[in-house]
Amino acid sequence: MAAPKLEEFLKAEQELAQFAKALSHPARIAILKVLASKTECVCGEIVEVLPLAQSTVSQHLKELKEAGLIKGTVDGPRSCYCINWKAFEKFNQSFNQLFSKLKVQQQSCC
Amino acid sequence: MAAPKLEEFLKAEQELAQFAKALSHPARIAILKVLASKTECVCGEIVEVLPLAQSTVSQHLKELKEAGLIKGTVDGPRSCYCINWKAFEKFNQSFNQLFSKLKVQQQSCC
């Protein structure tokens, strides 16, 4: 087998892993930064800034969208994207939860 | 081309993406939780808990180690792993930095 055995893990672990996967490529982090810095968030502008082909950027946008981190609306011939702050906040909290949970007993045996 | 074009992005983005990649599989999150909850962190115990083969767990441990999130020491015939709290703290901060940076202008255009 080669597909990840996701089902066998806790739902919280799966969810967080999925979120982390969305951030696991610098292009997607860069996209989030662009979206956060602009009020106008047209796809073309993102493509201009990134060192990737239009189709590749579109793919990354799709992944961010599927992960729930961004929203997209069609505006005439162009697409407007922006951060889904609600989901983002949840994401942020999930991470902090993991971090603080792990940090409870901060001791190393080796 | 198929390999990710990492070089062309900011170093901070690459670093964070790499960290996120380490967390992008539930098995690795589960491993971190186990390590945090035990003072004795022998490889075998992790294998016992996870629904994966020994060799697969070993592989995940290697990835966490390469990402800097855990340390490993040989203890006779067994291997002792534990969280690298220093790196972990840095990781935690990088994430919070990104989150707070993005949150500066929390407005959606669409």
Place this chain on the structure above:
DNA sequence: ATAATTAATCGTAAAAATACGATGAAATGA
């Protein structure tokens, strides 16, 4: 009506990730 712009999707190739069994190395125990 036709051309141009914009961005999604398709097809595809190459690489990386995931998983497992088998093997190997190193230390302990009998």
Place this chain on the structure above:
DNA sequence: TCATTTCATCGTATTTTTACGATTAATTAT
């Protein structure tokens, strides 16, 4: 010394990811 335990590594199969060019669909501009 020889068997056992423990875990890393190797070999390999399958899936997923990444990337790009080409095409398509939709809207706008001429």
